[in-house]
Every structure is written in C-alpha cells, then in structure tokens.
Amino acid sequence: MRRPDARPLYMQVEAILKERIVSGAWVSGQALPAEPELAADLGVSAGTLRRALAELERRHLIERRQGRGTYVAQQTSERALGQFFRVRNLAGNPVEPETLITRVVTAPASEEDVECLHLSPGAEVHRIDRSRIFEGEPRIVERITLPAALFPGLSLPLAPEQLGTEIYVHYRYRHGIIVVRADEKLSATPASEEDAAVLGCAVGTPLLLIERVTFDAAGRAVELRVSRLDTRAHRYAVEIV
Amino acid sequence: MRRPDARPLYMQVEAILKERIVSGAWVSGQALPAEPELAADLGVSAGTLRRALAELERRHLIERRQGRGTYVAQQTSERALGQFFRVRNLAGNPVEPETLITRVVTAPASEEDVECLHLSPGAEVHRIDRSRIFEGEPRIVERITLPAALFPGLSLPLAPEQLGTEIYVHYRYRHGIIVVRADEKLSATPASEEDAAVLGCAVGTPLLLIERVTFDAAGRAVELRVSRLDTRAHRYAVEIV
DNA sequence: CGTCTTGTGTCTTATACAAGACCATGCAAA
DNA sequence: TTTGCATGGTCTTGTATAAGACACAAGACG
Structure with missing residues (x-):
C-alpha cells in the first residue's frame, strides 16, 4: 500500500x-x-x-x-441533552428543561463575537435570548450568538410541536451543522436586575456563569452561548477522567 | 479458548x-x-x-x-495538575498554584462525609484546610476530607522541597492510592467572612463552589474536596465531547 | 561521529468463528 | 382459512488469532 x-x-x-x-x-x-x-x-x-x-x-x-x-448518527433532543446539558438537580439526576425564547435579532458582531467565533469584523450574527425552565421554575437565562453566514434565514423551533426540540437538532436538520464539541469557561457572577426578574431571585444572588463556544464536525466555531444558572436548586456536573 | x-x-x-x-x-x-x-x-x-x-x-x-x-504510569505534579486541575487564567492558559496548608485535624466523619465517601457512621476522617495561590494572590480556599482508614498516619508535603508537590502524588507514593477519576458538582455561592479574609474580596462576592469526590483505580471514593474559587481573574474550563 | 544491530511498540492484512437481528418458511392451533 | 410461533438461514457487527512490514530508540561498534 x-x-x-x-x-x-x-x-x-x-x-x-x-x-x-x-x-x-x-x-x-x-x-x-x-x-x-x-x-x-x-x-x-x-x-x-x-x-x-x-x-x-x-x-x-x-x-x-x-x-x-x-x-x-441522528441528532435528537435526548442526545443533545445527554451530551451537552450538564445541569443536575440536587439529587444528582438530569433535569428536563423547557425553553422560552424572548427575543431574536440580527446585528453586527461584537468584538467578543468576532474573537470567539473567528469572524471577520463587521460580520453579522443572530442573537437569541431565552430562558430555560425546570419543573416550572426559570433557572437559566442565556444568550445564543450564531454567525449569520452559517445560519441563513435562521429558523427557530417556535411551533408547538417543536417546543421540546433542542436547538442543536435544528442546527443539524435546518442548517446542516453537526455539533460535536464545546469548550466552556465557568465563573460566578451576581444576578443583575434583569436576571433577578426572570429567575425570581434577589439582585446580587451568585449565579453560575457559563461561557460556551461550540464547534461542528469540520472544526468551525458555530455558536457562542452565555448562560446564567441559578444554583439554588441545581448543580453543573463534571466528570474528570 | x-x-x-x-x-x-x-x-x-x-x-x-x-x-x-x-x-x-x-x-x-x-x-x-x-x-x-x-x-x-x-x-x-x-x-x-x-x-x-x-x-x-x-x-x-x-x-x-x-x-x-x-x-x-507515574503520578507527577504535572500530570495531576494537567488532568485534575481545571483552573485557567483569563487568557485561557493553565496556572501554576502554590499551596498553603492552614490546618490539619482528624475528626469523626460528618453525615455528608459518610454519604459522599461511603463510610460507616462513626468512621474517622482527616481534614485538611488550605488555600491555593496563583501569581502571589490567594484564589482558592478549600477543605479536603480523607477517610482515616485509607490514610493511616497521614503524611503531608510540608518539607520545603515538597511544597510544589501535588497531593495526589502523596496519595500514590505514601498511601498506595492511585487516583483515576473525579466527579465534580459546581455552583455559585457568596463569600463568607473567612473566605473574604483569605481571598481579599468583599463578603458576599460570588465564588465558584466546587464539590469533588475522587475515586481510585479500585473504584473507591477516596477524597471529598470542597473548593471555593475566586473568579475575578480565573475561570474553570471544561471541554465537552 | 556515523552506522549497524537489536529490541521495542505500531500498522496493516487475512482468516475464522461468535453473537445479534431479521426474515421467510412452514407447521400447529384457533 | 387465519393466526401464532418456532425454526433455520443469512445478513450484520463483534471477538480473537496469526503473521509480517514498518518506525522508533538505544547501545555497540567501527
């Protein structure tokens, strides 16, 4: 050979x-x-x-x-959750989130977007603001940023039968993007007024801040996601091997 | 066959x-x-x-x-840090921690110890309180809890030539315990007065709380470690695959 | 200071059989 | 006749073997 x-x-x-x-x-x-x-x-x-x-x-x-x-492999909500969603309740069990999208806009990329997603300055991005709800209680507020070039005519799961569908499933079947890996950086941050309003906690309550950059099978950075998790009743679980 | x-x-x-x-x-x-x-x-x-x-x-x-x-495989400080120490500076680079042990005692296990380490009630544990210092600044306060049965006559790296040695190296060569895996649960918590005094931050500053249970090659839970990380200048990094 | 030899892990091929899944057949019971 | 089910054939991936070519490291030798 x-x-x-x-x-x-x-x-x-x-x-x-x-x-x-x-x-x-x-x-x-x-x-x-x-x-x-x-x-x-x-x-x-x-x-x-x-x-x-x-x-x-x-x-x-x-x-x-x-x-x-x-x-x-097929991308399903179950797999997306099992692989990428690390939130557990205090008993250590996985939680099933509901999702509430509050705002979707397309805008020029910020400096942070350009750096994290390796965009050229002036490129456009979609921004999705949403909250995630566990057992009726909003526990996460997050903003998802997507390069507009990779997600033309962004379609979101807004129809009733799609409300339970994870967004990575849409990336795959609507935009052909196969998510395979993510880097996350975690820190602690006080709840802002807006955070507190959504999460039902006091302003200044410590939240777990998760900054995720997601990569597809071709190695491209395809998503920047900043999440704030209320850890009064949940934990972020990591296994180190 | x-x-x-x-x-x-x-x-x-x-x-x-x-x-x-x-x-x-x-x-x-x-x-x-x-x-x-x-x-x-x-x-x-x-x-x-x-x-x-x-x-x-x-x-x-x-x-x-x-x-x-x-x-x-040999257990070295480099490997222990590379494998189990997930703290990075804001540039995303690994940091080299120094360690300051403030207190070592042997005491009966608490309920939490018994549950996390699978001990029998009334078993004894060693407790190590210490802080970790990055570039001269204390950034972590933590308490390590070890089953006394697994660490008889606990010896710690206190001699000057051992100050840079990771504790997992001692587990291995002093006590024959080969650390291979850890489960961590992360949340956000406000700094207590003691936290604030050590870390040089305001009381109530959000800290990243890391609760780690460590397992050895035989599958035994051998360490419970609760750390509080000041995330003003550092992040906890995770790669999801 | 090169070169050779020896010993090591790495890659690739080929073959055989085991085990899981599926389906067509055909017999037995309703 | 229809339904149900056992059976065996055949396709799939999984496991285990053997053998040889290759690449890398270290020491011996000229």
Missing part, C-alpha cells in the same frame, strides 16, 4: 468517512455499506476500516449495532 | 493487568514485559493484549512509547 500521506491509513480512512458525513453524501440515519463491502470500496482491510469506524463512533458521528448495521 | 467468564477476553486481560498495578505487583515507573512475551504469558494473542493495553493507557494507568516499551 502506497502512503504518500504521512498519517496512518486508518486515520485517512476516518477522514474520508467523516467528509462523506459532513458533506451530506451520507445523510443522517442512513445505513453505511456493510463492513466487507465498504473496506473493499476503500481498498483497505476490514481491520483498518473497523479502527476508523471505532473512532467515528467515539465522536458520536455514527452508531453501530451488532447484527443490524452501521448508521450515520 | 474456554470462556467461563462472560466478558470478552480483552476485558479480562485488562482486569488482570489493572489488578497487577493496583496491588503493587508492578510498581510505578516499572517497564512491563514486551508485548509478545506478555501475550504468551497470559495465553492470548498480541492483538487481544494490545486492546487491553490501549484501554489502560486511556485511563492513564500505563504509558507506552514506541521503540522503548510500556511503563506503569
């Missing part, structure tokens, strides 16, 4: 398969060809292909089921 | 190797036998052994270096 590319073969295979998913050549939910067939197509052994598939599965780009086949 | 054990062979091999490390049969820094030799010893193929080794490396129990060999 010729290897003008310096990377190991299994990494090249992984990149090829990832490209097929990112480009939309293989759509969400679609079954991949069976391993022997795909390996023959790519001109590699089954073992090499399997190593590439294992890595793609680890990154949640595909799902494999013994006896059935390998499928391009 | 007989398999009365239901688990796949590579998992059984992984468990055997882990046991050899946890029990001390293979000590920290020691080179493992070469792969073909070890595979023959265990009566498995090289491929099966390599799969087990890959998992142990992922959990930081061994280190592999092409051309040199495979070694039982």
